Amino acid sequence: MRLYTHPACLGHDNGPGHPESPARLAAVLRALDHDRYAALDRVEAPRAGREQLLRVHDDAHVDRILTAIPVGEVQRLDEDTVLSPGSAEAALRAAGAAVAAVDAVLGGGHVRRAFCAVRPPGHHATRERAMGFCLFNNVAVAAAHALAAHGLKRVAIADFDVHHGNGTQDIFWREPHVLFASSHQMPLYPGSGGPDERGAGNILNRPLSAGDGPHLFRELWEGDLLPQLHAFKPQLVLVSAGFDAHQRDPLADLCLGSEDYAWITAKLVELADRHADGRLVSTLEGGYDLAALAASAAAHVEAMLD
Numbered sequence: 001m002r003l004y005t006h007p008a009c010l011g012h013d014n015g016p017g018h019p020e021s022p023a024r025l026a027a028v029l030r031a032l033d034h035d036r037y038a039a040l041d042r043v044e045a046p047r048a049g050r051e052q053l054l055r056v057h058d059d060a061h062v063d064r065i066l067t068a069i070p071v072g073e074v075q076r077l078d079e080d081t082v083l084s085p086g087s088a089e090a091a092l093r094a095a096g097a098a099v100a101a102v103d104a105v106l107g108g109g110h111v112r113r114a115f116c117a118v119r120p121p122g123h124h125a126t127r128e129r130a131m132g133f134c135l136f137n138n139v140a141v142a143a144a145h146a147l148a149a150h151g152l153k154r155v156a157i158a159d160f161d162v163h164h165g166n167g168t169q170d171i172f173w174r175e176p177h178v179l180f181a182s183s184h185q186m187p188l189y190p191g192s193g194g195p196d197e198r199g200a201g202n203i204l205n206r207p208l209s210a211g212d213g214p215h216l217f218r219e220l221w222e223g224d225l226l227p228q229l230h231a232f233k234p235q236l237v238l239v240s241a242g243f244d245a246h247q248r249d250p251l252a253d254l255c256l257g258s259e260d261y262a263w264i265t266a267k268l269v270e271l272a273d274r275h276a277d278g279r280l281v282s283t284l285e286g287g288y289d290l291a292a293l294a295a296s297a298a299a300h301v302e303a304m305l306d
């Protein structure tokens with residue numbers, strides 16, 4: 001199993017006190033720096049190419065993110081999304097990790113699973129704009145790459161971040177080759193994600209309520225989303241792995257523990273094993289309590305290791 005990351009992902013700086021901090025990625029990497037993860041094949045993420053980004057973003061958006069920001073200055077894109085001098089490089093490496101991971105698992109070699117420990121996260125970024133801490137939509141860039149460069153016809157995206165992946169939904173709204181399955185708290189940022197938002201029948205939104213815990217989360221996946229994912233018979237499973245549904249997370253009110261992330265990961269591995277020759281690529285989204293994030297990401301990776 002591969003682990004993709006890059007030091008440049010620590011260089012995107014939202015400013016003091018911002019929950020999406022470089023310390024998040026540092027905490028994840030520290031948790032994975034342990035004998036238990038010795039089997040991880042650690043690879044430095046390449047940059048995404050412009051043509052790879054343009055499959056899911058428009059020209060103006062790509063130009064806006066790649067504009068060089070002078071040292072010492074920042075550019076505010078919305079209330080909580082910032083461009084700093086290191087942001088363009090971080091965003092290129094984050095999206096590039098996801099693309100490289102797709103190439104690795106579809107390359108016919110021994111790599112079957114990969115985790116991209118990157119930031120900024122991606123699933124709120126729409127075709128036209130950055131929002132919600134997200135610049136490029138990493139998982140969407142990966143899915144589009146699997147369709148365009150590898151000719152896949154059925155790519156599943158499972159998103160268990162506590163926030164709705166509105167950007168991923170927006171990008172694949174009329175793309176029947178991509179099935180997007182999301183559990184998230186509602187109402188909560190960004191406000192979308194109702195079950196009536198179905199795209200071309202390829203969007204599966206399953207909201208949970210504040211206070212819901214492991215039982216309802218597992219029931220929703222086991223009884224509803226996973227059977228529909230199996231019926232789709234994906235050739236590749238992508239995961240928007242946000243860990244902010246953890247009970248300790250400061251930005252939301254679901255009550256999961258790290259063992260629930262091990263559980264859902266094992267179910268998604270099983271999905272990939274049954275239909276996709278085991279091919280699964282996961283990319284880090286949210287998770288804002290550092291200890292909970294580190295423990296949950298470690299449980300996620302452990303469940304992906306054989």
Ligand SMILES: [Zn+2]
Pocket residue numbers: 161162163242244285286287
């Ligand atoms: Zn989130």
